[in-house]
Amino acid sequence: MNTNTSGMATAISHGANGLSRQSATPLAQQLAARYAERIQQRLMLPGSRLPSVRDCARQHGVSPYTVVAAYDQLLAQGLLEARKQRGFFVRETLASTQRASRAGPQPASTAPVDASALIRGMFQADAKRAPGLGTLPAEWLDLPMIQSAMRKVLNEGSASAQLALHYGEPAGDARLREALAARMSDLGIAAAPEQIVSTVGATHALDLLTRSLLQPGDAVLVDAPGWAIEFARLSQAGMRLLPVPRGADGPDLEVMSQLVAQHAPKLYVTVSVLHNPTGNTLSLAKAHQLLKLAESADFQIVEDDTYAFLAPNHAPRLSALDGLRRTIYVxxxxxxxTPAWRVGYVAASPARIAALTQLKLLSTLTTSPLLERAVAHCLEKGLLRRHAERVLTRLDAARQRSLRLAEAAGCHSVTPPAGLFGWLDTGMDTEKLAQQMMNENWLIAPGALFSPTRRPGTLMRINYATAQDAHFWKLLEHCRKRGG
Incomplete structure (x- = not known):
C-alpha cells in the first residue's frame, strides 16, 4: 500500500469518523449514538440497511465485537430490527406507520416514507462537501444582481414601495405574469398573463396541481428514475405510483401504454428537459407520440421545467407542442x-388557472408581491438571461472537470452529460457508499433516492458544480477498491 492510500485508510478508520479512543464513553456506545442520531434525524430512512458487522468494523477501525455491541444497543432502543440471514435494518416506527396510514390507500409502488431525509441533508450540507447537492453553490449566484433588484423595486416609487405593506394579487404580480408570458414565448409556449398563476416555488405549484387534479387512490405515471420528493409527496397524498422507465429520448412508451391499459392513470408528471437525475431531454418524435397517447387515454401531463434556464430555448417542450390543452407547465x-426567493408558477388553460387561483387563496392567501416584482425586474431587464449565460459557461467547465475526476476514480456516465446533474455508475452499492461518505462528512445522492421503489444499485447523481473536489473522488476510489 502506498503512502497516500495508507494515510487515507488511517483517516477513514480513525480520523473524521467521530469515534475517540481517548473518550470515557465506550466505543460501542459512541458508534450506537452515531447511528441513532442519523436515524432520529431521518438521514437513514425506515427500511435502510446498515453495513454488515464486518464492513462496519472495517469502516470505523473497531472490532466486530464492538459493532455487535453497538447494534445490540440500537436493537434495544427499538431503532433497528434484525432480519435472519439479511442483516440489520432501520425499524419502521409506530409514528411513521401512522403517517403512512393517514396518507390513504397504499400506492402500487411504495415510495420512501419520508423523502425529507434528502432535503434535510441538502439544507445541512456544506456545498463544498456535497457532490449530491440539488442546487447551484452560493458562490455561483449573483448576489449583487439580487440586491440591486430588491433595491430597485423599493425605490421605483410609492406604488411599488407599497408592495411591502400589502397582500399580493391572488394570481400573482401582474408585471411578473407579463414577464413570464414573454419568457414562455421564447420557449415556444403561447400563454397569456391570464393563463399564469404564481406559487411559492415549483414544489408548491406541483402540490396545488395534485390537490386540484387528483383524489386519493388515483394512479399517476412517474419517471423512473425520477425525483424522490415528488414520489413521496404523491404517495403521502394517497396516489398509486406507476413507474415508467426513462430513456435517453424520453419515457418508454411501450411500458407506459401497458400501464395506461391496466390502471387508467389520471396524470403523468415528468421533467421533459434536463431530466433529474439523468440530464436527458425529451426528443421531438417521442414528445409527439406521448401527446397522442395522452389524448387517446385521456390523461393530463404536468411538465416540470425547473431547469429551463440551464437548457436551450429550442429544446422540445410538451406545452409548446400541445398549446396547454392537455399539458400544464410548471x-x-x-x-x-436563488433558492431563498421561493417564486414559481403554473401555466395552463384559463379554466384550470381559475381553479388553481382559488385553491392558492385557500392554501397560502397570496404569494410575496415584493419578491415577484424583483423577479419581474430581473426578467424585464435581461439580467437573469445574462446571469444564466455566465452560469452555463462555468457549468461547462465544471462538467468536464467532474467527469475527468469521476472516470479516474473508476466511474462512468450512463447518460450523455448535460445540465447540472450527472448520472454515474460507481460499480458499487451506492447506499452503502453513501453511509461511508457520510462518515467522512460527504453528502452524495445514491440511486435508490431516485427510484419509486427505492431499488438499490450502483448509480448515483452528482452535481457537476459541487463535484470538483479531487479529495472526494480519491476517497470514492478507495472505497471502490476495498469493495465497499
Whole structure:
C-alpha cells in the first residue's frame, strides 16, 4: 500500500469518523449514538440497511465485537430490527406507520416514507462537501444582481414601495405574469398573463396541481428514475405510483401504454428537459407520440421545467407542442436565481388557472408581491438571461472537470452529460457508499433516492458544480477498491 492510500485508510478508520479512543464513553456506545442520531434525524430512512458487522468494523477501525455491541444497543432502543440471514435494518416506527396510514390507500409502488431525509441533508450540507447537492453553490449566484433588484423595486416609487405593506394579487404580480408570458414565448409556449398563476416555488405549484387534479387512490405515471420528493409527496397524498422507465429520448412508451391499459392513470408528471437525475431531454418524435397517447387515454401531463434556464430555448417542450390543452407547465427560479426567493408558477388553460387561483387563496392567501416584482425586474431587464449565460459557461467547465475526476476514480456516465446533474455508475452499492461518505462528512445522492421503489444499485447523481473536489473522488476510489 502506498503512502497516500495508507494515510487515507488511517483517516477513514480513525480520523473524521467521530469515534475517540481517548473518550470515557465506550466505543460501542459512541458508534450506537452515531447511528441513532442519523436515524432520529431521518438521514437513514425506515427500511435502510446498515453495513454488515464486518464492513462496519472495517469502516470505523473497531472490532466486530464492538459493532455487535453497538447494534445490540440500537436493537434495544427499538431503532433497528434484525432480519435472519439479511442483516440489520432501520425499524419502521409506530409514528411513521401512522403517517403512512393517514396518507390513504397504499400506492402500487411504495415510495420512501419520508423523502425529507434528502432535503434535510441538502439544507445541512456544506456545498463544498456535497457532490449530491440539488442546487447551484452560493458562490455561483449573483448576489449583487439580487440586491440591486430588491433595491430597485423599493425605490421605483410609492406604488411599488407599497408592495411591502400589502397582500399580493391572488394570481400573482401582474408585471411578473407579463414577464413570464414573454419568457414562455421564447420557449415556444403561447400563454397569456391570464393563463399564469404564481406559487411559492415549483414544489408548491406541483402540490396545488395534485390537490386540484387528483383524489386519493388515483394512479399517476412517474419517471423512473425520477425525483424522490415528488414520489413521496404523491404517495403521502394517497396516489398509486406507476413507474415508467426513462430513456435517453424520453419515457418508454411501450411500458407506459401497458400501464395506461391496466390502471387508467389520471396524470403523468415528468421533467421533459434536463431530466433529474439523468440530464436527458425529451426528443421531438417521442414528445409527439406521448401527446397522442395522452389524448387517446385521456390523461393530463404536468411538465416540470425547473431547469429551463440551464437548457436551450429550442429544446422540445410538451406545452409548446400541445398549446396547454392537455399539458400544464410548471417552473420556477430557485435553480438559477436563488433558492431563498421561493417564486414559481403554473401555466395552463384559463379554466384550470381559475381553479388553481382559488385553491392558492385557500392554501397560502397570496404569494410575496415584493419578491415577484424583483423577479419581474430581473426578467424585464435581461439580467437573469445574462446571469444564466455566465452560469452555463462555468457549468461547462465544471462538467468536464467532474467527469475527468469521476472516470479516474473508476466511474462512468450512463447518460450523455448535460445540465447540472450527472448520472454515474460507481460499480458499487451506492447506499452503502453513501453511509461511508457520510462518515467522512460527504453528502452524495445514491440511486435508490431516485427510484419509486427505492431499488438499490450502483448509480448515483452528482452535481457537476459541487463535484470538483479531487479529495472526494480519491476517497470514492478507495472505497471502490476495498469493495465497499
Amino acid at each position: 417552473s420556477g427560479f430557485s435553480k438559477i436565481l
